[in-house]
Amino acid sequence: MSASERDGEGRGEGPAARYRSAEWFEGDDEVAVLNRVALRVGPHDRGRPVIGIADTSSGLNPCNAAFELVLPELERGVREAGGIPVRFPAMSLGEDLMKPSAMLYRNLLAIELEENARAHPLDGLVLLANCDKTVPAALMAAASVELPSLLLLGGARSAPRLDGRPLGSGTDLWRLLEQRRAGLVDAEKWGEVERVLSCAGPGSCNTMGTASTMALMAEALGMALPGSTGCPSADGELARLAHATGVQVVRQVQQDQLPQHRLTQPALDNAFRLLAAVGGSTNAVVHLAAVAGRLGLDCSLERVDRLWSDVPLLVDVEPCGTRLIQDFHQAGGLLSLAAAMIPAGLLHGGVATASGAPLADIAAAAPAPSGVIRTVAEPLRPGPTLAAVFGTLAPSGAVIKTAAASPDLLQHSGRAVVFDDYKEMRVRLDDEDLAVDPEDVLVVRGCGPVGVPGMPEWGMAPIPRRLVAAGVRDMVRVTDGRMSGTSFGTVVLHVAPEAAVGGALALVRDGDRITLDLERRRLDLEVDEPELDRRRQQTDPPARQHLRGWPRHYQEHVLQAPQGCDLDYLTGPTPESRRFVHPVVGRS
Structure with a gap:
């Protein structure tokens, strides 16, 4: 048997000439000749899988800067496994500099990655992702494009x-x-x-912020190699992971292992439970919903709240703990955490990891939980660490990170102090004469998916200057926006429907009473229905801020937070009949 025939085994299609890229390269006509010339595919390359490497490194995104150092190792791994590495640029979503939020462009990057893969002669993908929104965009694309795919994560920055x-x-x-x-x-x-x-260097945030949380989610979903989460960006281990990722993605192509084989309901349930165990970013709730929406999986807030209900806080990492993400990595990372949770019935041990082995098998060899990672019998705090709430103010639900909240505020009723504009909010909160008391509820609205657009991280309103000077460190805040995964406080987030589409949040007035009751999972506006009807009739829909381009398109098609803020025409599993669809190979 020839080497090319061996490479094709497992695909159910005979020799490796049936790789998808063969549609471009096989034949003797002028089109095949030009395609081979364009990619420099010589006779010795025929029958080898082509691996696309989506490069999101950028001078505008320090989180992804370490990829430049490890790309040679990734390409070497692909070549040594028998593949042809082909790097192509992709939009880099840097959380620090993109305004109003990189979230506005998450869906655009997912589309770019999917369409690049669909339009080119690629048999597999490695998606370079590290900053907050690059990881979910890569997961969304992988869920839709149906090519063997892995994420390579760029690691965490150092801690000066x-x-x-x-x-x-x-x-x-x-x-x-x-x-x-x-x-x-x-x-x-x-x-x-x-x-x-400024001395921290390249890499993502070194706490359990959104980037580290989404790295953990990618690993839990079998889309990044075990041990990826929290790897220091300046460490030689990242280069070893890059090489191993290159080898593994070629194996997946040869064995026809698709992301859909690992992105299952049990894997998704695991991800939500791990999110609770680490006190992770609430942004992950939105991103996991977007991935689930691409696959037709169930991530309703009712289901998610049940998954969270009995999961204690097991990881001592900021913002819910005291340590950093590198400490979690050194303590054994996801595998040690899984070793604590699987015996307690909190995780499905049979889900597949990116290495191909079941989670339970490799977790059994991980270091025993200690220090940074706790056992279920000795948690940092009991569950739930996250919760979903519903009620007259959030008919479709909202999310709160209880592990980062003040326990005495989880049953609370107070007067609303309403903010409709971010800049105005920052000015008013610094005004010594602002009429606000510690018992009030700060309402930040108009910053949902449609409202800005893009659902920026404006939800954790600062404590009013006069109150913080008096020693107040937390208040109940309610918002249709998001907050940074590194943030903390008693903040009810992602209220749906949002104010900009006519949600109840748009009807709140200064002085209205708002009640949060975590035990009953309720968030209510204590205003009678006749008065709300009167307000609805007097409330004009907000004017759209954008008349052209991507922001307008986004506002017209984005879904609400419980549906992942994906675009309405991108949800639902891709039918098998559409697999590997690409343009007709011929002259352009």
């Missing part, structure tokens, strides 16, 4: 020291900001914070 302790990106900055607004941090100290943060 401030006042003798490691500085967690995001979480520690928010805490220092509170102290600055309270007059406890002067300009010189604030400048030192900036200088220290």
